[in-house]
Structure formats: structure tokens, C-alpha cells
Amino acid sequence: MDPLWTEAGSRSGFTPRGPWIETDVAVDDARISLRLDDVEVASASTADLARGPFEVVAYLSELVGLRPGDVVRTGAPGTTAPLRPGVSVTAEVAGIGALRCPVVRSAHAWEAVRTTRDVAPHADWVEVGTSLIKRYGTASVSEVVAAAGTTPVLADLKTADDAATESGMAFTAGARGATVLALAADATIDRCVEVATEAGGETVLDLVETGPLRRDALLARLPADVVVTAHVGKDAQAGGAGVEAALGPWTRGRSVAVAGGLGLAEVVRLRAAHPDLRVIVGSAITSAPAPGRAAATLSEAIRGAQR
Incomplete structure (x- = not known):
């Protein structure tokens, strides 16, 4: 019953x-x-x-x-x-x-909740995607947080303005991290960092469509615990762009993540070359027939690449 x-x-x-x-x-x-x-x-x-x-x-x-x-x-x-x-x-x-x-x-995000339950045991973090949050609001973050158990959740807000409100809602919903666009104003990024620090959470800076000059200026002044994500968006991926080309010497000494069209082969290659790199995998897991099994396979491959 x-x-x-x-x-x-x-x-x-x-x-x-x-x-x-x-x-x-x-x-x-x-x-x-x-x-x-x-x-x-x-x-x-x-x-x-x-x-x-x-x-x-x-x-x-x-x-x-x-x-x-x-x-x-x-x-x-x-x-x-x-x-x-x-x-x-x-x-x-x-x-x-x-x-x-x-x-x-x-x-609210029934499919996301089901996927989270399957994936969370094999993941270091679970991300609530931007589109999901736009459709259902931060209630979807709360749903995923509840389903993820002890696995921390990142709210991919891609905040561009009104940092205190947006980041505050994410952390109130139970997220342990929230994203902000590198293209946002310095004041917005700084406020996101402040809100995350006050909440005991993490700020993730999304470099999507950000040029080297802007990126380097931010890296020079932001705290070292801000995670910087090299990200190629879906539309750019359709044109053939890949995330590996976005990496370089700038990653040294920083907490860096990569996102954008990553599958098993790309994950293994990236982690072999950059052992401390965080890899954010989306469709390769969520669109798989068995997302939990796909996440487990990726996790095992990452551990194997580090040996």
C-alpha cells in the first residue's frame, strides 16, 4: 500500500x-x-x-x-x-x-524532482536550471532541495540585477549556491557575493558570452572562493562552439567549473587535464533513459580519470 x-x-x-x-x-x-x-x-x-x-x-x-x-x-x-x-x-x-x-x-517540476531523487546519490551538487526556475519560480528550488537530501543544490539564477532579492530568494528556498552573470554590473556581482556569504553559501560567476578583459578584471578583484564557470550556452553550442576552448592559464589558482554540452568523453578528457575542475552536466544526464545510471557512470569515469 x-x-x-x-x-x-x-x-x-x-x-x-x-x-x-x-x-x-x-x-x-x-x-x-x-x-x-x-x-x-x-x-x-x-x-x-x-x-x-x-x-x-x-x-x-x-x-x-x-x-x-x-x-x-x-x-x-x-x-x-x-x-x-x-x-x-x-x-x-x-x-x-x-x-x-x-x-x-x-x-512544481515533477520530472525534476524524480530525476533529482535518482541522480543525487551520485552527484556532488544538483543544479536547478534557469528555465525551470523561470517557469515555476523558486518553489522549484525548494522541491529539488527536498528531493536532493544531503546533496547541496545550486540555483542557476543567472542574476543580472536586483541581487539581494534574487539571491536571497534562492538561499531562503534552501539552495547552497546561486549563479550571477559576469556581464552584470560590479555592484550586482558584489551584492550576490555578500548575500551568499551571509547565508553560508556559494557564489558561482557565469562567464557565458564574457570577453577576456571583463573576465580578467573580475578575477583580479573577486574573492578566491567565488566559483568561476566557463560556459558555452545552448545557442552557441548549436553553432559549433565548445567549452574546452574557453579554458586557459586564467584558471590557475581559481575554483573553476565548466558547463555546456558536456558528455562522458568530454568529462573524462577535461578532468584528466584539470583534476580540480568542476564539471556541470545537463542533458547527458537528464535526457538519458535512466538518469541515475547515467550520473553513476559519469561519476565513476571522473574517479577513474583522476587515478
Whole structure:
């Protein structure tokens, strides 16, 4: 029996916070279908996703566009309630019992949470990507922090202004590090460093599209504990740019990371040449059929390259 079902379905008086969907669910293998105006738009089963009813309903809610602040109540299968003018949602679930399922918690970056659980045991850090934060806000950072356990989380904010607000939100959400663009004003970068220091966290300076003169000027004055990331963005990667060309003598004596289109071969080559280099790997892990296995393979390869 799923532990989430046991808690929500068996305890009298259980009332979750936030928007919720009330529907019938099966204990073991429930087929859950969400409909908009009587048209099925998403469905899945607890067995298919290997997740409990809470997460399945939250995942489907995300697919159909439910957001925090929406309140949808559906009772027995086939009943509907208004979601917004002209649209209604129906939860049709095979099974027994009743479950009030929060939409807020797992609807935020459900896939990222699942991937984090798989990857965190094999990673030194877990990064919450910029696009994810832009879509879901710093609530996604909190979700990943909770899923990562003891593995620290980096919020890839790419802050360009309003450093105190943005960095502060990341550290309040539980992140242990946050990024700031090297192209930002000196005052913005300095404030990010201050906020991170006050929070006991880390500042990561993103050099994406930053020229050598600006880079060297920053390196000359920033504290040595600021991590500097040589980064080639996705659009530049599509044009054939690679991150290895961005490295050079400037990396000596600094804490340096690299990011941008890195796979197994690039990681092994870079770590063999630069043993202290941090490597930030994205799609090679997150787009893999088994992200946890991909992360484990990369981790083993890095350790092998250092021998």
C-alpha cells in the first residue's frame, strides 16, 4: 500500500494545505484520467509511473495547466467543477476510497524532482536550471532541495540585477549556491557575493558570452572562493562552439567549473587535464533513459580519470 495513500486516506481529519483535487483512487494500481470539458487530456496509472496517487494526480495537474491558486474539487468519478470560465475538469479514477491531493507540491517540476531523487546519490551538487526556475519560480528550488537530501543544490539564477532579492530568494528556498552573470554590473556581482556569504553559501560567476578583459578584471578583484564557470550556452553550442576552448592559464589558482554540452568523453578528457575542475552536466544526464545510471557512470569515469 502506498504510504501517501495510507496517510491521506486512512487518517481522520487529514486536511492538506493548498489547492486540491478530491477523487477516488485505487490503493495499488489506479488509472487516473483528467478531462477538460469532457475531453481526456492526460492519464496515467500509479503502476506505470511507479508513484503514489499524490504524485500522479499532481503530475497530471501540471500537464493540464493547473497552477497554485486554482481550486478544483471533484468527488465521485464523472463529476466536474469549474476551473476557469468555460472550462471544467473531471477526475475519473478507477478504484476505491477518497483522496485529497495537493496540486501545489509535486506539480512544481515533477520530472525534476524524480530525476533529482535518482541522480543525487551520485552527484556532488544538483543544479536547478534557469528555465525551470523561470517557469515555476523558486518553489522549484525548494522541491529539488527536498528531493536532493544531503546533496547541496545550486540555483542557476543567472542574476543580472536586483541581487539581494534574487539571491536571497534562492538561499531562503534552501539552495547552497546561486549563479550571477559576469556581464552584470560590479555592484550586482558584489551584492550576490555578500548575500551568499551571509547565508553560508556559494557564489558561482557565469562567464557565458564574457570577453577576456571583463573576465580578467573580475578575477583580479573577486574573492578566491567565488566559483568561476566557463560556459558555452545552448545557442552557441548549436553553432559549433565548445567549452574546452574557453579554458586557459586564467584558471590557475581559481575554483573553476565548466558547463555546456558536456558528455562522458568530454568529462573524462577535461578532468584528466584539470583534476580540480568542476564539471556541470545537463542533458547527458537528464535526457538519458535512466538518469541515475547515467550520473553513476559519469561519476565513476571522473574517479577513474583522476587515478
